[in-house]
Amino acid sequence: MKGRKLVLIACVFVLSIAGIGYSAWTEGLSIKSILSTGRIHMFFANPAVYAEGLEIEVDVDNGVLAIYGTLAEDAPVLVEFDIYNDVSSLPVKYDSDNEDLPEGITLYQGDTVIRPGEYLRGNQLTLVPGENELVLTFIQYNANGGGWKEKLKIYWNIAVAEEIVEPELNLTTDGAITGEELIEDSPSAETPDKEDTPSEEPDKDVTDKETGSDTGTGSNTGSDSTPDSDNPAAPDNAPDHESTPDPAKNPTEEPATTEQPETGETPDESPSANESSNEKTTESKTQTETNEANSIEHAEADKGSGENVGDGEE
Amino acid sequence: MSETEKNKVIILFLLLSVIGIYILDNTLINTLLGSCRFIFLLKPLLWCGIVLTVLSLPARRYKSKLRTRRFINSWSLIFAFIMICVQLLAGLADGFGRSPYDHSVAGIVMNIFSIGAVLAGREFFRSYIVNTLIKKENYIVFLSVSLFLTALAFPVQKYLDLQGYESTVKFFAQFFLPEFSKNFLATYLVFLGGPASSLLFLGTLEAFHWLSPILPDLQWITAASVGILTPVFMFTTMQSMYEVEARERYQRDVKEEGIPSFIITVLLSVGIVWFVVGVFPVYPSVVVTGSMEPMIHPGDVILVKKVADINEIQIGDVIQFERDNIRISHRITGIVIKDGIPNYRTKGDNNNAEDVRLVSPEQIKGEIIKVVPNIGWPTMLIKSNKDIPFDEID
Secondary structure: OHHHHHHHHHHHHHHHHHHHHHHHHOOOOOOOOOOOOOOOOEEEEEEEEEOOOEEEEEEOOOOEEEEEEEEOOOOOEEEEEEEEEOOOOOOEEEOOOOOOOOOOEEOOOOOOOEOOOOEEEEEEEEEOOEEEEEEEEEEEOOOOOOOOEEEEEEEEEEEEOOOOOOOOOOOOOOOOOOHHHHHHHOHHHHOOOOOOOOOOOHHHHHHHHHHOOOOOOOOEEOOOOOOOOOOOOOOOHHHHOOOOOOOOOOOOHHHHHHHHHHHOOOHHHOOOHHHHHHHHHHHHHHHHHHHHHHHHHHHHHHHHHHHHHHHHHO | OOHHHHHHHHHHHHHHHHHHHHHHHOOHHHHHHOHHHHHHHHHHHHHHHHHHHHHHOOOOOOOOOHHHHHHHHHHHHHHHHHHHHHHHHHHHHHOEEEOOOOOOHHHHHHHHHHHHHHHHHHHHHHHHHHHHHOOOOOHHHHHHHHHHHHHOOOOHHHHHOOOHHHHHHHHHHHHHHHHHHHHHHHHHHHHHHOHHHHHHHHHHHHHHHHHOOEEEOOOHHHHHHHHHHHHHHHHHHHHHHHHHHOOOOOHHHHHHHOHHHHHHHHHHHHHHHHHHHOOOOEEEEEOOOOOOOOOOOOOOEEEEEEOOOHHHOOOOOEEEEEEOOEEEEEEEEEEEEEOOEEEEEEEOOOOOOOOOOOEOHHHEEEEEEEEEOOOOHHHHHHOOHHHOOHHHOO
């Protein structure tokens, strides 16, 4: 019993000394702060999608490349993009050790270490219409199971347009203006004939007109290259472009754009709607060429400016 | 050669063997042999040799009879689980950390072999020494054996690294004394029930330590209190329970002895000392001047809450700060930002003017949260007026 008491008293003594020491040595202000030893920030750059009717957007902050829109037909879509290692403090590489590259995507020289301020250029992705996403993980170049990592996401929501069946109209033609009369009266009839108008893809234009897709964009580059995709047949499409071609280079432009509203008043109510439709096709084709010209110039301008920025940062 | 002399020779041989393993473990020989090979192969084999040596010697009789052996072993296991629970509870207060040990199958097998062999060797050695030297409880032997095995539990470099009071006190409080306390209980268990009892206790603790994916990450003062007191309480409890179980004493006598009251007294004693010296987040302080009247009078005791976040301090709070080794309690009247750091303008409620000097964040000790009137007078009477530099207090 005596020994037991001594042991307990010794414990009290020892712990009291420890307590005094603890209070003496833990005095003072402790300042807690977080020190980051590095960071990775990557994003998609210079995206391009080779299909009509699609828009492509880049969310730099969140590392997302979004593609959406409506395709005329169910076909694979080719997307090109660069990957930019922005203000990171570390070189990075694709995490090929832990992730198999998703099917359909090709990272150009995917094992390359991307240094801060450098691009991984010429990457391609072939995607099929629908809604889906894929994630690319980039890691610290010398990571061995740990380290920094950044995820980039490609998201797409692409619909395929359904073929529109034109309703059969059994309206009376009494007093109605026929399509031929309309064309004769219309100043647009003065536009060059079908033979005079360059026609590279007449069938496609008809299809585009029927499906409502934007015939003015062969290749959408950047998010602002398809301003009228919601209303692809809008007659005032061309004037909206910043770089309208010189009318002298394309004499069909002015009548086609200025007179389009009149020609489109009631074309389908005419019994000779098919004939009128042919004429409209011609007009639409003319419009298409104009938009293509504008769009190409616009795309080149965008692309050029993007590369300049990239080169400057490099 | 008589039996006693023979025993002395055997004990000396075992002591030298254990010391020899410790030397091997702490010298360049370890490196020459290859650190990994030594830790995972040679060292366990050497300890296995100790086990085999002890087993080849004539068996020693333990204190307990066979009928109480099961009782002792059961309680050894229960004590181990209680100890783990206490550590986990302490971890809830202080936090947990990821275990640094290898938890792959190969790693677990290697650790079980290397740690298990060392543990078995130590407990067989302990049991043979204790049960050869004494037949009755002997605290000197208990303490000596515990101290010897505790000392060998830490590498030489650990002792050589101790410099100054702070690191020494921390090492002894956080590591050495808890290990000693645990060894003391283990020594008592081998005295009662042989190596099996202590292996059940220490083996369970080691298994938790080496196999658990998370471990309590305790402050050193928490580790000290839990590590020292828990085995000691278990020792006193085991002692009383065994005496009743072995019918050495009556239950009535043990109750009269009041083991629980002893434990409570110890806890309270330590708690009061810690409260007064400022281990807890709130500590008391005696006020000797009237600068904060009518809120605080001389002789009042204030309870000061340590400042966890400097941003919590607002204008109007009464804070305690230290300047020139004097602790002053005044009210904050303004905040002045200097180089992006807040400095505090203070004033005693009973003073005519604000304090001349600003209070910087590192001078702040805490915020006054409660005033207990008049109970500080004994302290003031004990201290002579000369001890209190009134002139330097605003």
